[in-house]
Amino acid sequence: MAPLSWRHHTLLQALLSRGPLSERDFHALFTAISGGKNPATHQQLFNDTLLKINKELSYLQFELRACIHQYDGTVYYGVVNNIADEESKLGSKYSVPQIAFYKGLLEAIVHEAGNDGSITNIDALNTRIDNQVVIADGSQSHDSQSRLPTSITNFSLSQKEKTLNELIQDHWLSYTPTGKIGLGIRSFLDFRSWFHNNDIPSCEVCNEAGIKASTCPNEGCNVRIHEYCLEKKFSQRKASIACRGCGTEWPRSEVEDDGAEQANEPEEDQVPSANRRSRTRTRAVKSELVEENERTGPSARRTRRNLRSSKSEAVEEERSAGPSQPTRASKRRKN
Structure with missing residues (x-):
């Protein structure tokens, strides 16, 4: 077997010196040392690299492993000790x-x-x-x-x-x-x-220990499912899901429902709201500058320049926010 290359050593050194890395950071590191080959598009290369590293680490009873942080659902990679104590x-x-x-x-x-x-x-x-x-x-x-x-x-x-x-x-x-x-x-x-x-109940979906998980609504049932596994399960099936242990229907939480509603909102509904917020901020800036101009008097040229500059910035902000409703000027041109 060929020895580990500098690329393998770099991945190991990063994990040993920094500790567990999030999937995003670990993938970015892999992409950098492999000449721009992202794990998402070069999955086989990524898997082969980790497999080669683990074959070498097995002699020392260590392993490069991926795991999900159960409190936030983030995937991490780290080097672990396979000795149990x-x-x-x-x-x-x-x-x-x-x-x-x-x-x-x-x-x-x-x-x-x-x-x-x-x-x-x-x-x-x-x-x-x-x-x-x-x-x-x-x-x-x-x-x-x-x-x-x-x-x-x-x-x-x-x-x-x-x-x-x-x-x-x-x-x-x-x-x-x-x-x-x-x-x-x-x-x-x-x-x-x-x-x-140690008989820690496992998640019904991924079979990992259910340390932070949701329990079956039936108090007599000890089935657990991680919140991120539950969310994935509901996203794949729009209908209700029955508990495998007792058959009780697993209710959707309000948080998941709210998240689904936000994800399903059409983009057309989001654009006007962004424009409304932009126009509100524009009016507020104009109002503040006008009040300042009145307090300092008509001779305050600097304030008027600031007002004109703010108006220009506000117009550019409305344009960058996306297509908005026709303005009064455009209506007059049509008439």
Whole structure:
């Protein structure tokens, strides 16, 4: 097998130094190093490149993988460690109590937060870490409190807060759109097998762990679907969708309905509204300049020049906004 080229090394170096990259950034990087060949139009070349990289990384138990950030639906690419334990994934940067703190947060988010996949900042800081440590003889820490390391028993609130910020900065955790603490893209990338091994309900559509997902409206059914998978499913089928688990109809959310209505609006309806906004702004600018002109008196030539300039800019703005309704002048010419 031929060794990796500088193009493969560039992709790897970018992911290792910058961390996970969004699909948009990763595709732009690939396009730049491949002489303008975009993955969208050169899909086979893109797949072959990633396949060659992964064949080499497999000897080190690493993998270049794509994953969806469940809180915003964005696709990311990153290099992940295929070894299953949390300590090896977090690496040597974090201390034993910091790793225990992360493990406590991970369990709280995936087990206790339900399908929301997030906890409050206060709940995060109150997470216990003593039950996340295993003593040398294999016994759990809650059975041998007196034998816990001092680094665990003395792990203060300020240290938790500092660790929380570091985990968010390193993309192991993230702030959700509602301001809570959720998993970061690196957790979604690295802990795929851990989610499946710990009985985390999977999305009915993509089979990935449903950390942040919508649940079936039937309270007795535990089927979950990611919001972006649900939106895609509804967009493909205009009719109602029944839950595969219990047959209950899955209702469309108001957000999805609003989004569909905006997407289906004809372009002709958008143009007049843009022109109306342009004319409103034009009238406001004219009014302000006229008032200023009256306050400074008829001798203020600079104000009049500004007024004429603003009128010209407003006319150009109306023209760039698209075709508008006939003006009074055009009506007079027709008459």
